[in-house]
Amino acid sequence: MEEITALRERMAHITAINQATAVLGWDQQTYMPAGGGQARADQLEALSGIGHQLLTASETETLILRAEKAVGSLDPDSDEFAFVRVARRDYDQAAKLPESLVKELASVTTLAHEHWAAARSHSNFAEFSPWLSRIVELVRKVAEAIGYTDRPYDALLDQYEPGMKTADVEQMYQSIGPQIAELVKKIVEQPGRSVTDLVLRRDYDTDKQRQFGEHVVHALGFDFQRGRQDVAVHPFCTSFSHNDVRITTRYEKNWLPAALFGSMHETGHALYELGVAERYDRNVLEGGTSLGVHESQSRLWENLVGRSHAFWKHYYGDLQALFPESLSDTDLDTFYRSINAVSPSLIRVEADEVTYNLHTLIRFEIENELIEGRLEVKDAPEVWNSLYEKYLGIRPPDDAHGILQDVHWSGGGIGYFPTYTIGNILSVQWYKEAERSLGVTFADQIEHGDFEGLRTWLTENIYQWGRKYEPKDLVKRVTGRTMDTAPYLEYLTTKYSAIYEL
């Protein structure tokens, strides 16, 4: 169809510019020398401005309107139909925001990021407070511009998790919060079994860590012909096409999990991007359907695979051989427990599987109160600290270990945190559904270093579709149900009851 082709060409052009922007972002975080920062900001501003202009141009809307007419008679399940729907979504998301608001947000968040970093280093929320107030105000305007039926937070959430509502998130947390809090309580109060991560803090030569990590991510299915792994202070995954997906990691000599599980986490994101169907190349359907579904893949490969007993049954001998001085006195079961040690802590990115969702819950509650105007920014640290006490039983000693720890808000990323928990929940739902439908137990394959059955199922059921299906439709299509917290809670309870002998 000529109308589809015309829209596709335009969107491919815009995609190429967005991919170029991603290349500049990757270089900025991996190799760029200090001096390059100022010019890079100008380059990124120029490119993202051009991408935004092309996307929101009236010519784009005309092409979309024409394509919408043309696909009207097509099967709603066709690629063409989905392509036009996603192009419309991208156009609307961009076009609804007035250029003045986009520019203001960009300039405020650039400065806010610096002030956040300074405030964090001084552990002084007051320095960041006026900037967060500005950001909350601007993000509220974003919500108004995007529009919502019930609650302003719906509009923000929808940017990251299409179709998800605030009420869904509340229900999600209500359904897991009490049981997780109960599980944490049992673990903390369990006197019999001592589980610590001290063995992971011994000496691990970083070059050997790199060797082992590259071996593992390759075994999981990361294709070094279609991607690479580099070092970054804050690890991430980025994609310049489904044949060029870059992951990054961070080596710490005295903290083995940083690189090891970090690499597996980013590999999960990468496998999703690498697994998108070839026919979506240069198409807006390329990429993942939402942050939550993306995170479900990073969590699945990091936790369900990487922190499983079966995985280490296969790999622990290799790891011991590589680090005899640090691991020869530690047997497989002890090592397995050490990588799954649970401990209520103050810092989200260091949290274990069990407590993690309590951290995102706290952020979600505060974000929602801020956006709905029931909480003032100046009072947020006190609320933060009280919520840590309520959910995790510990109180941050200062703002650096409390409300200033995350980068997200300084960049305007409000509405993002729940996607981490959506990812956790979905990771188990997919995994269990895959085992059910294939009639297998993946642990039996993983303990032989075989990840192909799992990866193939995920590719066929999730990865290949890219952005074709909205998250809710994808979950329904694959599992026959809506997002379900039961498998997740069962997984946590079973795994940690065994580890802690509850």
Add this chain to the structure above:
Amino acid sequence: MEEITALRERMAHITAINQATAVLGWDQQTYMPAGGGQARADQLEALSGIGHQLLTASETETLILRAEKAVGSLDPDSDEFAFVRVARRDYDQAAKLPESLVKELASVTTLAHEHWAAARSHSNFAEFSPWLSRIVELVRKVAEAIGYTDRPYDALLDQYEPGMKTADVEQMYQSIGPQIAELVKKIVEQPGRSVTDLVLRRDYDTDKQRQFGEHVVHALGFDFQRGRQDVAVHPFCTSFSHNDVRITTRYEKNWLPAALFGSMHETGHALYELGVAERYDRNVLEGGTSLGVHESQSRLWENLVGRSHAFWKHYYGDLQALFPESLSDTDLDTFYRSINAVSPSLIRVEADEVTYNLHTLIRFEIENELIEGRLEVKDAPEVWNSLYEKYLGIRPPDDAHGILQDVHWSGGGIGYFPTYTIGNILSVQWYKEAERSLGVTFADQIEHGDFEGLRTWLTENIYQWGRKYEPKDLVKRVTGRTMDTAPYLEYLTTKYSAIYEL
């Protein structure tokens, strides 16, 4: 002046896009995995298309016309005046070429490059011949579109060396060709002194090469806070701003000069870019004024510094200490001669200082004949081989070692080769002028590892000006004369008479 500011903003925007394009090119040649190639081509096409469109838009010309009026009353030596002149030059260079020709050239050269690579690997010019014919035809159209008074080659040369004419190049080669041929003849026929590069072909651990190379380029003045060095198959220097200049090198275990002199060569280019005045940031005056002047810097640092006796008087002990097994039996003087061994050879990029210009002369003669229509592409290999016999006394055994060796023509780069020789000649002219005006002998400083006097003079007299002065004006301004081959010939004769005891 408001008219200048408006033009400056537009040119800064275009510069940012061109810099972004350079980042993508750098990644393509350093880190990009194999799978990334197709998408990268699309991204580069999108960005360079946008850059070209913005530059050639009528809005740009309007801004230039306004700015030209506004600077009419200013000192022609002012930055503003130069800025408008260079903006006009860039605009004219781009706008004179019809978009259809630019696109045809881009698509033909993309394919031609592949066919050239295949033809070279098969050593079969016939495979590349039809593509070179197409390219010659298109490049002739480029010359017509740009325009010229005397000869079509003038238009091509001017793209790389503004203001230089074909007749100047002919005169240049006439002035050095016979004397160099004579010097080569004397060296080849000298029976007494045997000079070989065999010691450079021993084992040199590449990681140690990297350490030594980084130490040296840092000592020469390369600032790792404002740039980096990475590995590339074909080393190059590229700049994303005058505070982010990237050089690349190539390590060969059994060929020490590849990385060592390659790094110093690219450092010369980098010092030029890094030395441009801060006030030209985001200005079209940033960067080097021509390829020839740029090459004069890479040659100066590679040859006049890096292949000098004084340099190794300072560094040879360090090098020996790093590679005792390969160098302990070789004294400084022998090592110095080995890095300056002269031997007529078939491959330009491996040529020594003395024979190098004969290689570019051969290419210039063939290019000119092709462009002026006196030579048909099919007959070019025979002419190539005959010229090698005439100038270097050796005949290529096949096309791979002959006419297929260089990448330039497959990319449409006709008119480029003379700039290498311009660089060689100017490198000595600057160096001698610097010594004269400062009343010093740099060798006395270099033998103590002190490069600051030389670098400072070059920065003040050449680098800081960026593109402000056209090459001819710059030479005149700095040396008080036109480009002069005498110092260059004297340098070669003196240096190599001593090495070969002529």
